[in-house]
Amino acid sequence: MAQTLIAEDIDLGALWDDPYPTFARLRAENPVAWVPAAGHFFLTRFDDVVHAERNGEIFNSTAPESLVHRVMGHAFIRKDGDDHAADRRQVMPAFSPAAVKTRWRAAFQTIADDLLDGLEPRGAGDLFTDFAAPMAARSLVEVTGLATIAWQDMARWSQWMMDAVGNYHGDPALAARGAEATAGIDAAIDAMVPRLTAEPDGSVLSVLLSAGMPMELIRANVKVIIGGGQNEPRDAIAGLAWALLADPAQRALVAADAGLWGRAFEEYIRWISPIGMVPRTVSRETELSGVRLKPGDRVALLFGSANRDETKFDAPERFDLSREKSQHVAFGAGPHFCAGAWAARTQVAEVALPTLFARLPRLRLNGPVRCGGWVFRGPLTLPCAWD
Ligand code: HEM
Numbered sequence: 001m002a003q004t005l006i007a008e009d010i011d012l013g014a015l016w017d018d019p020y021p022t023f024a025r026l027r028a029e030n031p032v033a034w035v036p037a038a039g040h041f042f043l044t045r046f047d048d049v050v051h052a053e054r055n056g057e058i059f060n061s062t063a064p065e066s067l068v069h070r071v072m073g074h075a076f077i078r079k080d081g082d083d084h085a086a087d088r089r090q091v092m093p094a095f096s097p098a099a100v101k102t103r104w105r106a107a108f109q110t111i112a113d114d115l116l117d118g119l120e121p122r123g124a125g126d127l128f129t130d131f132a133a134p135m136a137a138r139s140l141v142e143v144t145g146l147a148t149i150a151w152q153d154m155a156r157w158s159q160w161m162m163d164a165v166g167n168y169h170g171d172p173a174l175a176a177r178g179a180e181a182t183a184g185i186d187a188a189i190d191a192m193v194p195r196l197t198a199e200p201d202g203s204v205l206s207v208l209l210s211a212g213m214p215m216e217l218i219r220a221n222v223k224v225i226i227g228g229g230q231n232e233p234r235d236a237i238a239g240l241a242w243a244l245l246a247d248p249a250q251r252a253l254v255a256a257d258a259g260l261w262g263r264a265f266e267e268y269i270r271w272i273s274p275i276g277m278v279p280r281t282v283s284r285e286t287e288l289s290g291v292r293l294k295p296g297d298r299v300a301l302l303f304g305s306a307n308r309d310e311t312k313f314d315a316p317e318r319f320d321l322s323r324e325k326s327q328h329v330a331f332g333a334g335p336h337f338c339a340g341a342w343a344a345r346t347q348v349a350e351v352a353l354p355t356l357f358a359r360l361p362r363l364r365l366n367g368p369v370r371c372g373g374w375v376f377r378g379p380l381t382l383p384c385a386w387d
Helices: 012-017 020-029 046-054 067-072 083-096 097-122 127-144 151-163 173-198 206-211 214-227 231-245 248-256 258-271 342-360
Strands: 032-035 040-043 123-128 278-282 284-287 292-295 296-303 383-385
Touching: 012 296, 020 151, 040 046, 040 173, 046 258, 046 284, 067 151, 067 173, 067 214, 083 206, 083 214, 097 123, 097 127, 097 342, 123 296, 127 151, 127 206, 127 214, 127 342, 151 173, 173 206, 173 214, 206 214, 231 248, 231 258, 231 342, 248 258, 258 342
Parallel strands: 040 296
Antiparallel strands: 032 040, 123 383, 278 296, 284 292
């Protein structure tokens, strides 16, 4: 008989510190658990998460009342079916493997080289703030086509929008910063439209203008790409560097074989998934792992837990470049599969990390590193020294 088990004891603060013991318990005992503290059913098993991802007509992304909609507008991340596919088709030329190879790879390399020119003589620093964050933000300035935005504003505005999107308790300060961020982005879009209309350049704004997407949708979709394109590559750059610096045996593997950088990146985002959760709304009665879900139920697809499912990965808590089964869901698994995945792989695994470790061969940790988050998760600092 279908039943609902309530996970009353789940404390979101403890989840932020370290969600993995709770996820392991839920996977074993209560894989589709109602979590009152979050107001969502938590889907913690790999197969359930993939099932929900692939069945968007039951597990809907559309949410007109959502904060994403209110802060950014009607972006494609909160659409389903043909509506979603139509917007996504117009966005993707900016993110295709060919675009990444012919256009963005060289731009990412110039950014990494420039950052390391500045870092090399310093001998020590926090590579989270001094390398990972500017690498991600300057790359995002290039890819979006918003050349008038300083990278510091890009990083800040992305964060402020995401804070406003998570502002369920209605904090007026967070709402005001979200509004400041979206106004700044709108002004940058207005400044670039004449230039990119006259001289298209393959950037997100440029391809959307060429496709004739209505301006209101362009604004929403550019914002969602800024919201999704900053923290994840930043956290993957800092997190993968930390994983390798903390484990000399794993570092030796990539030092001996540069062909392993791609695998190292995929293994890092499996191990600590930068996007740990995406929400969906159930549209019709259905059953998952013996639990009945009804229309209107909110479910949380926990990529951070699915990627540690012991039925899919041996010793999932280990960062291990030699694992054989490594098909993760850190980029999602259905129609919303990360639009920026090729750009992220190239930015992180082909450019940022290989360049960092080649330019600073005696790079080492210079203090403790702490991770935080469960909706989004990554290192909070990366104190390092080199010579
Ligand atoms: C390590 C880096 C990254 C990770 C781990 C990541 C992960 C994800 C995940 C889990 C989703 C949701 C998938 C789903 O709901 O099925 C997503 C969607 C998305 N990502 Fe990424 N992402 C990364 C980098 C980027 C970058 C660099 C960009 C753009 C510059 C980007 C743009 C997007 C967009 C636009 C979507 C929405 C796609 C849609 O709804 O169709 N992401 N990403």
